[in-house]
Amino acid sequence: MFIRDWWLRLRHVEGCDGSVLLDGSASGPSEKDAPPNLTLRAQAFIIIENLRRLVHNACGSIVSCSDITAIAARDAVVLSGGLNYSIPLGRRDGLTFATRNVTLANLPPPFANTTTILNSLSQKGFTPTDVVALSGGHTIGISHCTSFTNRLYPSRDPTMDQTFFNNLRITCPTANSTNTTFMDIRSPNVFDNRYYVDLMNRQGLFTSDQDLYTDSRTRSIVTSFAINQTLFYQNFVSAMIKMSQLSVLTGTQGEIRTNCSRRNSNDVFVLPNIENDQEGKLASF
Known part of the structure; x- marks a missing residue:
């Protein structure tokens, strides 16, 4: 949970x-x-x-x-x-x-593009590979419609697959719907690399997800993780450990x-x- x-x-x-x-x-x-x-x-x-x-x-x-x-x-x-x-x-x-x-x-909000995310997280010491690996956490979990309906209304985000769009419009019938949906449509309850397969099929839920495949700086990283789950796991662990050590307090601090x-x-x-x-x-x- x-x-x-x-x-x-x-x-x-x-x-x-x-x-x-x-x-x-x-x-x-x-x-x-x-x-x-x-x-x-x-x-x-x-x-x-x-x-x-x-x-x-x-x-x-x-x-x-x-x-x-x-x-x-x-x-x-x-x-x-x-x-x-x-x-x-x-x-x-x-x-x-x-x-x-x-x-x-x-x-960075879910409607942020790759440039915004890379710039923000680079200030914390994260590389583009780190950013793409951490985004893979969206391979499991759910999201509220309001986090992505900017891609559905008033019209379809052109980077979104048409069938995926049609299904999301059913789940989120209005721009302010309170409904939820899975972030990974292929294996929503398993921590795997299917999230990246979603992106390659233009089925990423957030702008911050799909733009990782649209942007030339991160596209090849998405592809490599979609092809090689072990590679994704290795980079996810590395980025998580790096994240867990951000400005930590030790000793008598805090x-x-x-x-x-x-x-x-x-x-x-x-x-x-x-x-x-x-x-x-x-x-x-």
């Missing part, structure tokens, strides 16, 4: 420090409340907090929400049929979240949250291995 929100990890605008998990405060809305993150399912945040509780019950408060998120994303890939891989651990959780404007500036959605209280000492059943928080004194 969490695999649909694998991009949650890159959406940590402040780095891979759990910033997107934080709730907003009196000072302003959180990253999760910014428009690009509204498609992240509330259930994904609940899953992370439930995992944090289980881990802290067993081990004490020594594992960060950031590490738990990274591990959950990896395990979701594996459980969906993808390649297993090891990831560096030892992150600590950030104390702040990015503002709405900073979030908007750092997260904190290890005892609730993934809130900063720890500065004047509370946390006892490991003890949960408050009613509030779901570690007991303190």
Whole structure:
């Protein structure tokens, strides 16, 4: 289930420090409340907090929400049929979240073209191959119609296959439909390379997907991944590990949250291995 929100990890605008998990405060809305993150399912945040509780019950408060998120994303890939891989651990959780404007500036929307995405992610150290490999996460999961109806209305995006267009118009009968559809029509529940086959057949859902095959800088990468699933897996793992190390906090930086959605209280000492059943928080004194 969490695999649909694998991009949650890159959406940590402040780095891979759990910033997107934080709730907003009196000072302003959180990253999760910014428009690009509204498609992240509330259930994904609940899953992370439930995992944090289980881990802290067993081990004490020594594992960060950031590490738990990274591990959950990896395990979701594996459980969906993808390649297993090891990831560096030892992150600590950030104390702040990015503002709405900073979030908007750092997260390319689904209607962005390849130039916008390459320019944005190159600033974080990602190559075109990394970008195409990470986009392969769309091989599994669903999307709301509003993320791609700009390609359906008022007329068909010419880069979209006609039959694919006809079917999507049935699923999304209006531009503001709240319906959903699979992001990979060939194998929506399996983490494989069929997403790239979709793109070669002009059946990519988002502009940010299909333009990877239209753009001459990334077309050959899409083709190579469509032909060779092992090559896709290798590059996906490499890019995910790189992403998981973006601006991480270690040592005495940040904190290890005892609730993934809130900063720890500065004047509370946390006892490991003890949960408050009613509030779901570690007991303190």
